[in-house]
Amino acid sequence: MNVIEIKNLTKIYNSSEVQVKAVNGISIDFKEGEFTAVVGPSGSGKTTFLNMLGGLDRPTSGDVIIGGVNIWQLSSRKLIDFRKNNIGFVFQSYNLIPVLTAGENVEFIMQLQGKPRKERDIRTKELLEAVGIGERIKARPSKLSGGQQQRVAVARALASKPEFILADEPTANLDSTSTTSLLELMSQMNKKYNTTFIFATHDQRVMDKARRIVTIEDGKILSDEYFDRD
Amino acid sequence: MQIFTEDYHENKTINNTFIYTDSLKQIIDNEPTITQYTSRLEYFSLASSENLTKGSVIIGIDPEGENKVTELKKWVSEGNYLNKDDDGLLVAIDLANYLNVGVGDSIVLYGQGFHGVMAAGIYPVRGILKFPSPELNKQFIYMPLKSCQRLFSADNRLTSIVLMIEDNYQLSRAMRHMKGKIKSPFMVRSWEELQPELVQMIDGDKAGGLFMKTLLYIIITFGILGTILMMVSERKRELGVMIAIGMQRFTLSKILLAETFFIGLIGAVSGLIVSFPLVYYYHLNPYPLTGDAAKTMIDMGIEPFMYFSIQPDIFYVQAFVVLIITMAIAIYPVIKSFTLKLTTALRG
Numbered sequence: 001m002n003v004i005e006i007k008n009l010t011k012i013y014n015s016s017e018v019q020v021k022a023v024n025g026i027s028i029d030f031k032e033g034e035f036t037a038v039v040g041p042s043g044s045g046k047t048t049f050l051n052m053l054g055g056l057d058r059p060t061s062g063d064v065i066i067g068g069v070n071i072w073q074l075s076s077r078k079l080i081d082f083r084k085n086n087i088g089f090v091f092q093s094y095n096l097i098p099v100l101t102a103g104e105n106v107e108f109i110m111q112l113q114g115k116p117r118k119e120r121d122i123r124t125k126e127l128l129e130a131v132g133i134g135e136r137i138k139a140r141p142s143k144l145s146g147g148q149q150q151r152v153a154v155a156r157a158l159a160s161k162p163e164f165i166l167a168d169e170p171t172a173n174l175d176s177t178s179t180t181s182l183l184e185l186m187s188q189m190n191k192k193y194n195t196t197f198i199f200a201t202h203d204q205r206v207m208d209k210a211r212r213i214v215t216i217e218d219g220k221i222l223s224d225e226y227f228d229r230d
Numbered sequence: 231m232q233i234f235t236e237d238y239h240e241n242k243t244i245n246n247t248f249i250y251t252d253s254l255k256q257i258i259d260n261e262p263t264i265t266q267y268t269s270r271l272e273y274f275s276l277a278s279s280e281n282l283t284k285g286s287v288i289i290g291i292d293p294e295g296e297n298k299v300t301e302l303k304k305w306v307s308e309g310n311y312l313n314k315d316d317d318g319l320l321v322a323i324d325l326a327n328y329l330n331v332g333v334g335d336s337i338v339l340y341g342q343g344f345h346g347v348m349a350a351g352i353y354p355v356r357g358i359l360k361f362p363s364p365e366l367n368k369q370f371i372y373m374p375l376k377s378c379q380r381l382f383s384a385d386n387r388l389t390s391i392v393l394m395i396e397d398n399y400q401l402s403r404a405m406r407h408m409k410g411k412i413k414s415p416f417m418v419r420s421w422e423e424l425q426p427e428l429v430q431m432i433d434g435d436k437a438g439g440l441f442m443k444t445l446l447y448i449i450i451t452f453g454i455l456g457t458i459l460m461m462v463s464e465r466k467r468e469l470g471v472m473i474a475i476g477m478q479r480f481t482l483s484k485i486l487l488a489e490t491f492f493i494g495l496i497g498a499v500s501g502l503i504v505s506f507p508l509v510y511y512y513h514l515n516p517y518p519l520t521g522d523a524a525k526t527m528i529d530m531g532i533e534p535f536m537y538f539s540i541q542p543d544i545f546y547v548q549a550f551v552v553l554i555i556t557m558a559i560a561i562y563p564v565i566k567s568f569t570l571k572l573t574t575a576l577r578g
């Protein structure tokens with residue numbers, strides 16, 4: 001089943017005389033449970049592509065249809081609600097709310113969804129334990145290592161039970177041990193909850209784990225390959 | 231305010247004094263805004279001790295009445311205050327030091343009396359006056375009215391009657407009443423008319439105060455604005471993340487509004503906590519004034535001090551103004567939460 005259908009997606013930046021076609025007519029589908037890496041050289045359009053896919057950056061043209069909903073035709077209020085209920089985000093770095101503890105960061109999105117307290121507590125504990133930092137539930141982000149922060153971010157992205165999780169360079173600021181274990185974690189989560197993961201990455205170790213690799217160059221798809229892992 | 235003759239107003243000599251008549255007394259007694267009054271005979275004379283002489287201002291007073299109007303008694307630093315039938319003097323401290331006299335010593339007063347009659351007498355010093363203003367301490371000698379009239383051969387004559395009204399806000403009403411009743415050759419003048427410089431000074435002071443206040447408000451505004459701008463720009467990324475993961479911009483704007491409100495509230499309250507003890511200290515220990523202003527104030531029975539009010543509404547109003555400024559500035563984070571661009575916020 002297709003979770004995401006993308007049709008002829010284009011983003012053009014008009015910065016001082018030069019027109020930059022950051023994403024240039026991409027059409028692609030993602031299926032439920034996929035574990036996909038979007039790769040390509042710097043400036044190839046990975047971030048722009050993911051942002052349009054995640055409802056953060058409006059395309060110049062083209063459609064993003066998620067679970068049958070053409071997201072860029074929603075009002076901005078509806079789009080925010082759509083993101084809240086359907087998309088999980090892991091950003092490159094520092095994407096936890098600094099004044100909240102690890103637990104509160106995970107709980108925050110469920111609060112936005114209006115989940116009852118009891119359910120929130122149980123799920124927060126379960127997720128933080130699943131990502132391996134159950135004992136740091138009361139720590140603030142500044143007291144956690146980069147790898148631990150990204151684990152909390154993954155837990156937060158999973159908390160809303162989204163259709164899929166978008167991660168833009170989630171390992172870019174991590175050392176190799178943390179990278180390996182974060183990847184291991186995401187792969188586990190992908191299997192455990194059957195959540196679709198889409199990464200943008202430069203990182204060879206991430207590519208080695210991916211079961212599908214989409215290569216972009218100059219805003220266009222260069223290749224789209226599937227791999228069997230395990 | 232004061233009552234004196236028109237001639238005295240033109241030329242302040244002992245020859246332009248007047249006799250206190252019953253009709254004058256009646257006018258004063260019938261005016262309800264006047265709470266206290268006292269009579270004075272004021273003139274110049276030389277004051278000598280054994281071998282030193284100095285020109286000084288002699289003021290004949292009704293000791294009891296004077297104290298009611300100007301609270302003269304509280305400036306007595308040594309010796310005693312005068313009583314009605316006393317034949318002694320109160321001498322201002324610097325003058326006493328200059329003449330090298332103390333309580334119990336005698337002073338010779340020597341000058342011209344009513345209609346050119348020679349005026350001279352020897353008087354014991356009963357007390358030393360120490361005013362808060364150096365100018366006043368250099369020239370004044372007080373003596374009971376009776377003995378002063380005798381000195382200047384001016385029996386029953388006065389230079390002025392000093393009237394006191396309870397509340398300065400009633401001054402213009404009282405002046406209207408009195409001006410209607412006091413007829414030539416007498417005249418009545420308020421302290422504002424007698425001391426236009428003082429009025430000007432007060433007005434200037436008020437204008438200066440307003441200017442300072444405006445300046446302070448501007449500084450405060452920029453201070454708060456700076457804080458809020460910093461708060462928003464430092465947290466752009468955090469705010470971007472919140473919107474990205476599903477917080478409505480409207481909800482965010484409410485949160486930021488509440489935060490700004492609390493920042494303003496904390497600022498206003500801590501401002502009060504810091505400023506109150508300072509103001510309270512100066513309320514208990516008023517700041518002394520000097521110069522002509524101080525002299526006029528003493529003349530009028532006002533203590534020459536800068537007073538610090540601890541009236542609560544002054545504090546409330548300031549705190550309230552700060553809050554209002556903060557709330558006006560709070561529009562910025564609200565606008566920002568609606569216009570924040572996610573892609574830039576998340577990259578930053």
Ligand SMILES: Nc1ncnc2c1ncn2[C@@H]1O[C@H](COP(=O)(O)OP(=O)(O)OP(=O)(O)O)[C@@H](O)[C@H]1O
Nearest residue numbers: 013015020022040041042043044045046047048049
């Ligand atoms: N706000 C913008 N205004 C103008 N041009 C932009 C803007 N954002 C991105 N671009 C341009 O669009 C192109 C794609 O940028 P993008 O950030 O999507 O690349 P990327 O593949 O994510 O690169 P990296 O691997 O360095 O993160 C680049 O040429 C970039 O300069």
Ligand SMILES: [Mg+2]
Nearest residue numbers: 046047048168
């Ligand atoms: Mg990028």
